[in-house]
Structures are given as C-alpha cells and as structure tokens.
Amino acid sequence: MTTPDERPPFLRSWQRIYSAVALYLAALIALLSWFTHSWNWSWNR
Numbered sequence: 001m002t003t004p005d006e007r008p009p010f011l012r013s014w015q016r017i018y019s020a021v022a023l024y025l026a027a028l029i030a031l032l033s034w035f036t037h038s039w040n041w042s043w044n045r
Contacts, residue, residue, distance in 0.1 A: 011017050 008014055008017055011020065
C-alpha cells in the first residue's frame with residue numbers, strides 16, 4: 001500500500017501526472033473527432 005505522502009515514480013508530482021493524463025485524453029478526443037469528421041466527409045462525397 002502507498003502512503004499519502006509517497007511521491008510518484010516520475011514527473012515529480014501527482015498534479016503533473018493528472019495534468020499529463022488530462023492533456024493526453026484531450027488530444028486523443030481531438031484526434032478521434034478529426035478522424036471521424038474527415039471520414040464522414042470523404043464517405044459522403
């Protein structure tokens with residue numbers, strides 16, 4: 001079990017890890033949204 005004061009193994013703080021995960025998810029959503037819109041546009045031509 002981890003204690004509340006334990007530091008993360010990388011990025012030096014939990015806030016940076018949470019920010020990195022949020023940024024990754026936002027980029028993934030944007031990429032998939034762009035892919036979906038471009039696929040639908042080319043499919044309806």
